[in-house]
Amino acid sequence: MPKIKSFAPSWLNEPAPGHKLFDHTSDGNKASASLPYGKKAKPGPRRTIARRGAEVFVAVGKEIRWGDLVQLKESWEAKQTRSSSVPRIKREFSDGSFEVYDEEAAGNSSVGYRTIKTPVADDIRQLIMSPNQDFLAVLTSHTVHVCILPDETMSASHLRSTDTAPFKLKFWTLGPTTHVTSRSAVVSAIWHPLGVNGTCLVTVTEDAVVRLWELSTADRWTFDAPTLAIDLKRLADGTYLDQDFGVSPLATNKAFSPDSFDMEVAAACFPARDSGGWAPMTLWLAMAGGSVYALCPLLPQRWAPPPTLIPSLSVSIVARVAATEDNPESSPEARRLARQQLDWMSDLDNQEPKIVESTTGNVEVEVYTRPTHPGTVPKLQGPFEFDLNPEDEQDDEVELKDIYVIGEKADVSDLMFGEEEELEMGDDDQNGLSLNIICLLSTSGQVKICLDIEGVEAQWLPPRLKTRSNLFASAPKSSSLLTFQTFDTVKPVEVVADSWPMFSEDVTSRYSFYVTHSGGITLVSLASWVFRLESELQGDSEAGAGFRIDLLAKSAGTERERIYTHSNSQAALAAATAIRDPDLGHFVLSATSNDPVALFFDTPEVEVEVRESSLALPEPTEPWQSEVGWEPRPLFHPSEALERRSALPTWMEHLRTGRRRTLMPQEMRLSMATLEVFTEGHKVITNEVLEVNSAVAELFRKCEALQVELGEQIKKVNEAKKRIDRITGDDSADDEPVSENSLVQGRLQAARQRQEELASRMEGLKRRIGRITRRDLSDKEKAWADEVRKLESSILRSEADQASSSTPEPWKRFEDLKTLRDALLSEAEKLQRAEEGADQGSPTSPLPGLKIPVEIRKQKMAQVIGLLDRETALVEAVKARVERLSLG
Structure with missing residues (x-):
C-alpha cells in the first residue's frame, strides 16, 4: 500500500485560485435545498471530476470548472515567492474599503481556470471522459449532453488567458426525445472500448434499456437516434433470434411488471480495451436487487479492435468447434453455440477492414463492421448464481450500487505458436489473471469479489425453426460466479440512507481500485492473491491440489486500507480520481460540495517488480521511517452550515406570497392556520440550529484533538532528543554525569561572555566614531546625560555605594x-x-x-x-x- 505523503496542498486551498474549481458558494440556489417544501434530489452516483492529463473538469451545480493543475500550482507558488519580495500598493475606495494591488502580478498572472457554461437544466451528476479525450459526456439524473473539447494546444491558450468570462464550448444533446425528465433515469454512460476513435457511447437507463450511440460531429442525426437499442426485459423473456427487442421511441407505458423490480439497473461497465477474449465487448450489468447480467457481444456498427483480438478469438473459436464436433457427448446447445460463433467469425473474415487514422496520433486503425450473422442482438446471460456465497448474506437484502470488472489477461501464447517474431506486449498485458474479476458494491459499503470461472462468451438466442424439435430441448445451464471474498469498507455507524458508493480505477495497477463511500475513501489491492492464483491455475507447482488450495485459502486476502476518513457523512464525496503526473506526482483527487480532497502518495524512486510464478510471495519490506517525522493529516474544513445563508428569510417571503399571506398583517390568534405556520417555521429553524450545533461540536472536537496531537508530537521530539544525545555521546557513561541545571548555567555563562564581548566591541566603535566626528553636545543633550547619570547612580549603584550612602x-x-x-x-x-x-x-x-x-x-x-x-x-x-x- 502506498504511504500518504501529504494532504490538500496550499495551491488547492483558500485563497488560491485552485480552490475555486470546487467552490459551490456561488450557487444561488444553495439555501433553498434546506427548505421543507423543496424538492428532494434523486440519489445517484456522483462522478463530478474528470481528467485529461493534468487538466481537470469539475462539475459544480450546473457549471463545469476547467483548470490545469500544473499551471495552478506553478502560478500560486510563483505568486507566493513574488509577494515576499515585490512591494504592494494599497488602494482605498470612497466607501472605506481597500484592496492590496500588485502591479507586477496583475500584469503577468492569469486566472488559471475557466468556467464552462452548460445547457443543462439540473445539477450535473457525472462527467465521463472519452478514451481519446476529445469528448466529455455530461450527465444529469435524466439527460445526457456531449461536450466537444479543444485540443491540448488550444486548451493551454484558453487557460492562460486573463479573461474571466464564462467559456462557451460546443454541446450536443444526446437523445433530445429519449433521455428526458419524463422518461427513466440514466444510471450509466460508458464509452465503448472498441468504438472507432472513442466515439461510441453506451447509455443504460434505470428501466433496463441499453442504447448505442455512434457519434459524429459531421452528422447531427447521430446525436438524435441510437444505432442500436435493446430492451433487456424483452430480451430476458426472448426465445428466438428474430424477435423484436427494440424500444419504441414513443413508449411511455409505466404499468406494473414483475421485471420492474428484478430488472432495475443500478450500474453497468465494460472491462478495459486491452483485456483478452470476449471481455472488451461484454457489457456487465448490476441490478439494484442483487442480480448480475452480461451482454456479449455488444458491438457498435463500426468498431476498431486491438491487433490481437480477432486472431486470438479466431484460434479459440476454431478450437471450440473442433472439440465440440469430435466429442459425441456434447449437447446440442453446445454445438449450436459453437456454430454460431463460427458464423460470427466467418463474417468477420470475409470483411476487408477499412484503414482510418487515429485522432491521437499518426496511427492507423482497422475498422470492421458489426457481423450480422447470427444476429446483432446477443443473448442476455444471467442472472448469475453466486457459488460459495456467505450464509449470513441474503440476496434479497443486498442492494447493489456499482460494478467494476477487471478483464482477463490477453493470452497470445497459442496465437504466436510457431512464429519466428514474437508479438510485443507490455508487462501489464502478460501478467495477470486469466479469469474475469467482477467486483460488486452494495449500499452498506460491502465489496463482493467474484471470479468468472466458466468464462463469459458470445451467445445468441436460437433461430426460429420450422420443426418443433427444439420445444422439448433441455433448459440451458445457468451460469455462475465464484464468490472469492466479501469484506466491508464502511462501519455500520457510517452508513447513510441515501449514500451511493462508487468504484474508481487506479493508475498504477489494473488490480487495484478505490472505493468512495460515505465514510471516506478506501484503497483495495488484489495483487496479493491474483498472481498466486494464476500460478495455481497454470499448474506450475508440483505440490498436490489439496495442499495448494488449502495454502491459497489460508493466505492473505485482498489488501484494503482506509486512506481518507470523511467526517461529515451528510456531504457526499465525489468519486476518487487517481492522477499520476511528472509535475504533480501521484495523488488522488476528490471533492465535497465546497472543498477539494487531495491525498498525495510517496512514490518510490525504484519500482519493485511483482513476481508472477512464485508460490509464496515474500512480504514486501517497508523502508525505515523515522518516528518523529511529520505525520500528515487531512485538512480540516469547517462545516458549510456555519457559512450557509439562513433559509428563514426565504421561508418568510414564501409565507407572504403563499396561501397563508392573510395571516401576516393580522394580529396573532390561536387557530389551526397559526399553528401550521408556527410548525413550519419551527421545522426550518430546528434544521438550521441542529446543523449549526453539529458544526460547532465538530469544531470543538477538532480543537481538542489538535491539543492531543500537539502533545504527542512534543513527546516524540523529546524521544528523538534523547536518541540524538545517545548517538552524539552526550549521555556517555565515561564522563562524569552533568546535571541539566549545570548545562543550562554553562550555556548562560557563555551567552553572558559573548554579550560582554559584543558590548566592549560596541563601546570601542562608539569611541572611535566620537573621535572622528568631533561634534560637541548641545546643552539639552548634556542636561539629559546628567539626568541619566544621576538616575543611574541613584538606582544602579554598587553595594559599597548603597552601604555608604545615607539616601x-x-x-x-x-x-x-x-x-x-x-x-x-x-x-x-x-x-x-x-x-x-x-x-x-x-x-x-x-x-x-x-x-x-x-x-x-x-x-x-x-x-x-x-x-x-x-x-x-x-x-x-x-x-x-x-x-x-x-x-x-
Whole structure:
C-alpha cells in the first residue's frame, strides 16, 4: 500500500485560485435545498471530476470548472515567492474599503481556470471522459449532453488567458426525445472500448434499456437516434433470434411488471480495451436487487479492435468447434453455440477492414463492421448464481450500487505458436489473471469479489425453426460466479440512507481500485492473491491440489486500507480520481460540495517488480521511517452550515406570497392556520440550529484533538532528543554525569561572555566614531546625560555605594511620601473646615483669626499632588527596570 505523503496542498486551498474549481458558494440556489417544501434530489452516483492529463473538469451545480493543475500550482507558488519580495500598493475606495494591488502580478498572472457554461437544466451528476479525450459526456439524473473539447494546444491558450468570462464550448444533446425528465433515469454512460476513435457511447437507463450511440460531429442525426437499442426485459423473456427487442421511441407505458423490480439497473461497465477474449465487448450489468447480467457481444456498427483480438478469438473459436464436433457427448446447445460463433467469425473474415487514422496520433486503425450473422442482438446471460456465497448474506437484502470488472489477461501464447517474431506486449498485458474479476458494491459499503470461472462468451438466442424439435430441448445451464471474498469498507455507524458508493480505477495497477463511500475513501489491492492464483491455475507447482488450495485459502486476502476518513457523512464525496503526473506526482483527487480532497502518495524512486510464478510471495519490506517525522493529516474544513445563508428569510417571503399571506398583517390568534405556520417555521429553524450545533461540536472536537496531537508530537521530539544525545555521546557513561541545571548555567555563562564581548566591541566603535566626528553636545543633550547619570547612580549603584550612602531606597522614599501626603491631606481638611467656620462666624473654629486665600490653598494642593504623581511614576519606572534586569 502506498504511504500518504501529504494532504490538500496550499495551491488547492483558500485563497488560491485552485480552490475555486470546487467552490459551490456561488450557487444561488444553495439555501433553498434546506427548505421543507423543496424538492428532494434523486440519489445517484456522483462522478463530478474528470481528467485529461493534468487538466481537470469539475462539475459544480450546473457549471463545469476547467483548470490545469500544473499551471495552478506553478502560478500560486510563483505568486507566493513574488509577494515576499515585490512591494504592494494599497488602494482605498470612497466607501472605506481597500484592496492590496500588485502591479507586477496583475500584469503577468492569469486566472488559471475557466468556467464552462452548460445547457443543462439540473445539477450535473457525472462527467465521463472519452478514451481519446476529445469528448466529455455530461450527465444529469435524466439527460445526457456531449461536450466537444479543444485540443491540448488550444486548451493551454484558453487557460492562460486573463479573461474571466464564462467559456462557451460546443454541446450536443444526446437523445433530445429519449433521455428526458419524463422518461427513466440514466444510471450509466460508458464509452465503448472498441468504438472507432472513442466515439461510441453506451447509455443504460434505470428501466433496463441499453442504447448505442455512434457519434459524429459531421452528422447531427447521430446525436438524435441510437444505432442500436435493446430492451433487456424483452430480451430476458426472448426465445428466438428474430424477435423484436427494440424500444419504441414513443413508449411511455409505466404499468406494473414483475421485471420492474428484478430488472432495475443500478450500474453497468465494460472491462478495459486491452483485456483478452470476449471481455472488451461484454457489457456487465448490476441490478439494484442483487442480480448480475452480461451482454456479449455488444458491438457498435463500426468498431476498431486491438491487433490481437480477432486472431486470438479466431484460434479459440476454431478450437471450440473442433472439440465440440469430435466429442459425441456434447449437447446440442453446445454445438449450436459453437456454430454460431463460427458464423460470427466467418463474417468477420470475409470483411476487408477499412484503414482510418487515429485522432491521437499518426496511427492507423482497422475498422470492421458489426457481423450480422447470427444476429446483432446477443443473448442476455444471467442472472448469475453466486457459488460459495456467505450464509449470513441474503440476496434479497443486498442492494447493489456499482460494478467494476477487471478483464482477463490477453493470452497470445497459442496465437504466436510457431512464429519466428514474437508479438510485443507490455508487462501489464502478460501478467495477470486469466479469469474475469467482477467486483460488486452494495449500499452498506460491502465489496463482493467474484471470479468468472466458466468464462463469459458470445451467445445468441436460437433461430426460429420450422420443426418443433427444439420445444422439448433441455433448459440451458445457468451460469455462475465464484464468490472469492466479501469484506466491508464502511462501519455500520457510517452508513447513510441515501449514500451511493462508487468504484474508481487506479493508475498504477489494473488490480487495484478505490472505493468512495460515505465514510471516506478506501484503497483495495488484489495483487496479493491474483498472481498466486494464476500460478495455481497454470499448474506450475508440483505440490498436490489439496495442499495448494488449502495454502491459497489460508493466505492473505485482498489488501484494503482506509486512506481518507470523511467526517461529515451528510456531504457526499465525489468519486476518487487517481492522477499520476511528472509535475504533480501521484495523488488522488476528490471533492465535497465546497472543498477539494487531495491525498498525495510517496512514490518510490525504484519500482519493485511483482513476481508472477512464485508460490509464496515474500512480504514486501517497508523502508525505515523515522518516528518523529511529520505525520500528515487531512485538512480540516469547517462545516458549510456555519457559512450557509439562513433559509428563514426565504421561508418568510414564501409565507407572504403563499396561501397563508392573510395571516401576516393580522394580529396573532390561536387557530389551526397559526399553528401550521408556527410548525413550519419551527421545522426550518430546528434544521438550521441542529446543523449549526453539529458544526460547532465538530469544531470543538477538532480543537481538542489538535491539543492531543500537539502533545504527542512534543513527546516524540523529546524521544528523538534523547536518541540524538545517545548517538552524539552526550549521555556517555565515561564522563562524569552533568546535571541539566549545570548545562543550562554553562550555556548562560557563555551567552553572558559573548554579550560582554559584543558590548566592549560596541563601546570601542562608539569611541572611535566620537573621535572622528568631533561634534560637541548641545546643552539639552548634556542636561539629559546628567539626568541619566544621576538616575543611574541613584538606582544602579554598587553595594559599597548603597552601604555608604545615607539616601534611603526609592520605595522607602515612596512610603515616606505617602505618609507625608496623608498628613498634609488631613491638615488641609482641618484648614478647610476652619475656613468654612470662619466664614459662617462659628465660635467653634479652632483658628478664628487665620484666613488663607482659596487660590493659595489650591496651588499648594496642586504642587503636593504633582510631587506625589512624579514620585509614583519614578517608582514604577524603577520597578519595571529592576524586573527587566532580573529577567535578563
